Amino acid sequence: MQEDLFKRIVSHSKEYGFIYPSSEVYDGLNGVYDYGPYGVELKNNIKEYWWRAMVQMHENITGIDSAIFMHPLIWKASGHVDAFNDPLVDNKDSKKRFRADVLIETEIDKMLAKAEKEVEKAAKRFGESFNEELFRDTNPRVVEYNQKAADVEKRLANALKNNDMADLKALIDELEIAEPDTGSRNWTEVRQFNLMFSTQMSNIGGDEGKLYLRPETAQGIFVNFLNVQKTTRQKIPFGIAQIGKAFRNEIVARQFIFRMREFEQMEMQFFVRPGTEMEWYNTWKERRMAWHRAITPAEKLRFKDHDNLAHYANAAVDIQFGFPFGFKELEGIHSRTDFDLASHSQLSGKKMQFFDPELNEHYIPYVVETSVGCDRMFLSVLSNALIDETVPDAQGEDSTRTVLKIAPALAPVKCAVLPLLRNKEELVDKARSIFDKLKFHFLCQYDDKDAIGRRYRRQDAIGTPYCITIDFETLENDTVTIRERDSMQQERVHIGEVARIVSERTDMRKLLEEIA
RNA sequence: GCGGUGGUAACUCAGUUGGUAGAGUGUCAGCCUUCCAAGCUGAAUGUCGCGAGUUCGAAUCUCGUCCGCCGCUCCA
Numbered sequence: 319m320q321e322d323l324f325k326r327i328v329s330h331s332k333e334y335g336f337i338y339p340s341s342e343v344y345d346g347l348n349g350v351y352d353y354g355p356y357g358v359e360l361k362n363n364i365k366e367y368w369w370r371a372m373v374q375m376h377e378n379i380t381g382i383d384s385a386i387f388m389h390p391l392i393w394k395a396s397g398h399v400d401a402f403n404d405p406l407v408d409n410k411d412s413k414k415r416f417r418a419d420v421l422i423e424t425e426i427d428k429m430l431a432k433a434e435k436e437v438e439k440a441a442k443r444f445g446e447s448f449n450e451e452l453f454r455d456t457n458p459r460v461v462e463y464n465q466k467a468a469d470v471e472k473r474l475a476n477a478l479k480n481n482d483m484a485d486l487k488a489l490i491d492e493l494e495i496a497e498p499d500t501g502s503r504n505w506t507e508v509r510q511f512n513l514m515f516s517t518q519m520s521n522i523g524g525d526e527g528k529l530y531l532r533p534e535t536a537q538g539i540f541v542n543f544l545n546v547q548k549t550t551r552q553k554i555p556f557g558i559a560q561i562g563k564a565f566r567n568e569i570v571a572r573q574f575i576f577r578m579r580e581f582e583q584m585e586m587q588f589f590v591r592p593g594t595e596m597e598w599y600n601t602w603k604e605r606r607m608a609w610h611r612a613i614t615p616a617e618k619l620r621f622k623d624h625d626n627l628a629h630y631a632n633a634a635v636d637i638q639f640g641f642p643f644g645f646k647e648l649e650g651i652h653s654r655t656d657f658d659l660a661s662h663s664q665l666s667g668k669k670m671q672f673f674d675p676e677l678n679e680h681y682i683p684y685v686v687e688t689s690v691g692c693d694r695m696f697l698s699v700l701s702n703a704l705i706d707e708t709v710p711d712a713q714g715e716d717s718t719r720t721v722l723k724i725a726p727a728l729a730p731v732k733c734a735v736l737p738l739l740r741n742k743e744e745l746v747d748k749a750r751s752i753f754d755k756l757k758f759h760f761l762c763q764y765d766d767k768d769a770i771g772r773r774y775r776r777q778d779a780i781g782t783p784y785c786i787t788i789d790f791e792t793l794e795n796d797t798v799t800i801r802e803r804d805s806m807q808q809e810r811v812h813i814g815e816v817a818r819i820v821s822e823r824t825d826m827r828k829l830l831e832e833i834a
Numbered sequence: 835g836c837g838g839u840g841g842u843a844a845c846u847c848a849g850u851u852g853g854u855a856g857a858g859u860g861u862c863a864g865c866c867u868u869c870c871a872a873g874c875u876g877a878a879u880g881u882c883g884c885g886a887g888u889u890c891g892a893a894u895c896u897c898g899u900c901c902g903c904c905g906c907u908c909c910a
Contacts, residue, residue: 333845333860345883345901406907408836417907509835513908534910568908576910583910636910650910691910709870717871738868745868767862771870778870790868799869806870 324642349579356780359730368584372559379557380550384538392537395661408506418486418508422474425493426467433463483508515565531565539587540658554672557588575693582692589683598686599653606688608833613725630657639698649690656682722781726824731782732760733820738789740766749788759817784820
């Protein structure tokens with residue numbers, strides 16, 4: 319059932335111009351998708367909703383748009399060069415995949431544990447007279463275990479540093495590491511997976527011209543911290559927001575647009591006084607949840623604390639959405655401490671500090687990050703909106719309609735203009751003239767093909783919240799019917815009122831007021 | 835990458851023991867329609883993922899290859 323919903327979302331997306339597989343005429347490109355005519359409208363509206371909620375609604379948040387190409391040292395400072403470089407190995411029998419370095423580290427831990435056990439046993443045996451320090455230094459078994467652990471650790475570090483995959487494999491073989499569940503030692507070669515895409519700048523050969531496509535937009539904000547703070551005269555606490563593409567060379571990109579190799583992030587980094595970060599962390603948790611709740615039912619949203627934290631965070635929580643394939647991360651809220659600014663200060667030699675006039679001292683601000691996946695947001699909106707429902711047809715019999723119940727402020731097309739009949743020139747002319755006026759206000763569609771009911775259904779399928787129908791009464795008194803998508807109810811209004819009514823009901827302002 | 839599974843029209847799919855391709859929906863043109871899909875007439879669209887082999891003949895059998903989906907790993 320849920321599985322079916324997901325399939326329907328994928329095919330509906332393609333069939334109605336929301337999302338196409340990328341490079342489809344060449345059989346597609348794994349993990350890459352294109353946004354179609356309605357997709358780009360919806361995506362732009364999601365971005366606008368985010369931007370206005372974050373930038374327009376907060377005096378102390380400003381936006382930037384930093385370049386995708388950045389100085390390679392940025393990714394050294396951020397930890398991505400080291401942390402996003404995973405050597406992976408597969409077990410041929412269990413078909414499971416492991417990080418080679420983790421397997422070896424686990425083995426090192428086992429050796430150290432064995433040494434400790436020797437010490438414990440000796441302590442019991444010798445009782446009070448036990449000289450632990452001496453025992454550790456002299457007992458042959460303890461020394462051997464510790465020495466071996468140290469050797470392996472050193473070799474592991476070297477292999478990782480030199481990207482020596484063959485030596486990692488050799489270590490796994492020499493240590494006779496077995497797959498934890500099955501005990502199998504039947505391993506494939508160790509392969510390197512770098513999660514950052516690299517490219518070349520200019521025509522410099524070798525490593526000198528090597529650049530990465532940014533794996534997150536956040537670093538563009540951190541390296542502009544000083545610029546923005548100066549030019550906007552912001553005082554702590556303040557934030558910098560950015561929407562932009564990021565790239566990760568995922569081992570496997572799966573679940574449609576949920577995990578793509580090229581994706582778009584909507585990130586805001588909020589700079590705060592050290593010690594106040596948890597307060598702000600909680601504030602942003604609540605604010606971000608309110609933003610989601612304004613367009614998504616509460617039961618589809620939940621917080622999920624991170625079990626183990628990334629290298630830069632001292633607190634982290636996800637906002638998850640109930641996708642057809644389960645609750646999954648939509649947005650991450652991290653307390654990033656001063657990791658990034660401190661790291662950039664150190665590597666660049668530029669002091670990324672803030673002088674706090676209240677405290678009369680300099681400090682490196684702490685950072686609270688909110689980061690939403692734009693494409694995931696898009697998918698959540700679609701999963702929430704796509705509904706097949708039973709409604710009465712012209713004869714009062716049951717019929718099904720497929721409708722996208724998207725929040726009107728996010729809907730790709732706001733209004734369709736439909737002459738009741740196509741073969742009556744007066745109706746068509748009148749409808750055309752109404753369409754030509756409405757198009758100045760919002761995105762409209764004109765359609766006179768097929769019976770009126772079918773045209774309503776077509777608009778339902780792309781989530782158009784309002785349909786204006788021009789009928790014979792229009793010709794008499796300049797009134798039209800407005801049909802609302804979800805209720806299918808109609809009201810009759812004067813032509814002069816249409817732009818105002820549709821504008822009001824599809825205005826993003828209502829959403830913003832709701833979450834203020 | 836490994837394993838499983840699949841690839842036939844824009845979408846969903848059928849195609850029987852090999853005889854050179856079909857349905858429904860959708861699209862387009864026209865007609866008809868005074869408000870909620872499936873009324874009438876007509877039309878377009880497929881090198882049956884690609885390549886090779888077996889065969890008189892391959893969507894169907896064999897091999898190779900590409901791509902998709904699901905699982906393993908990672909994250910927005």
